[in-house]
Amino acid sequence: MAHPYSRNHLHLVFSTKDHRAFIKACLRDELYRDLRLVAKDYGISIDLIGGTEDHVHILLQLPPKLAAANLVCALKAKSSKWMNERGHVFAWQNSYGCFSVSVSNLERVKEYIRLQEEHHKKRDFLEEFNALLRRHGIESNAESMFSRPSQTGGAGRPGPKGLPPLRA
Numbered sequence: 001m002a003h004p005y006s007r008n009h010l011h012l013v014f015s016t017k018d019h020r021a022f023i024k025a026c027l028r029d030e031l032y033r034d035l036r037l038v039a040k041d042y043g044i045s046i047d048l049i050g051g052t053e054d055h056v057h058i059l060l061q062l063p064p065k066l067a068a069a070n071l072v073c074a075l076k077a078k079s080s081k082w083m084n085e086r087g088h089v090f091a092w093q094n095s096y097g098c099f100s101v102s103v104s105n106l107e108r109v110k111e112y113i114r115l116q117e118e119h120h121k122k123r124d125f126l127e128e129f130n131a132l133l134r135r136h137g138i139e140s141n142a143e144s145m146f147s148r149p150s151q152t153g154g155a156g157r158p159g160p161k162g163l164p165p166l167r168a
Contacts (some may be wrong), residue, residue, distance in 0.1 A: 004064045009047075009101040011109055012058040012072060013132065017091035019125055027088065031079060042071060047106075050113035052120050055116045057113040058102065068098045085134035096121075097129060099136050 016022045023031060032049040039046045039060060045058040058075075062068055076092040083090035101109050113120070119128065133140050 002076065007066045007103070008062040008064070009103070009106060009109075010060055010062050010068060011099045011101050011113075011127065012068075012070065012075075012096060014096035015055040015074065015092050015093040015100075015129075016053075019054045022083070022088065022090050023051065023053050025053075025105065026160045027083070028076055031083065034079050034082045035075055039071070039076050042066060042074060044071060046112050046142070046144065048113050050075075052116055052125075055125050057116060059106075059109055059113055072096050072098070097132055 028051075035049055035056070035058065036046050042065055044066070045061045047061065048057075049059075062071065076096075076160050080090055080092055123131075
């Protein structure tokens with residue numbers, strides 16, 4: 001079988017359920033360690049993890065044998081389980097962002113991830129995510145992908161305009 005020569009750098013972004021501040025500073029290092037362990041089980045090299053209380057950014061190298069969606073599912077499921085087993089009520093939002101990163105742009109993305117706390121003094125997650133979508137030419141609106149607690153009353157995803165929130 002031929003050996004594939006591949007270097008797929010991806011920038012993953014995903015949020016806690018309803019953007020709740022579940023990722024307290026005292027838990028962050030352990031959560032990031034757990035995310036690295038899950039990735040390692042899949043043969044993934046994580047370059048950097050960062051984020052705030054309501055979301056994470058992960059820069060990684062994805063091998064050609066694995067679909068990004070499968071990796072994200074495993075990262076979310078296993079880290080949620082880890083948090084809940086330690087007594088923290090925790091869940092990730094269903095949606096996520098996955099953006100390709102060129103080798104020439106790696107250092108810029110790393111710096112962006114390192115400075116998450118600083119970025120979020122100026123704008124919230126939804127503003128940041130919408131900017132990432134625009135930067136990558138994706139026509140969507142994070143508001144439709146990610147609910148805010150105030151939109152749903154904590155009840156779930158917002159429903160179509162004029163209809164009550166969808167219940168989980």
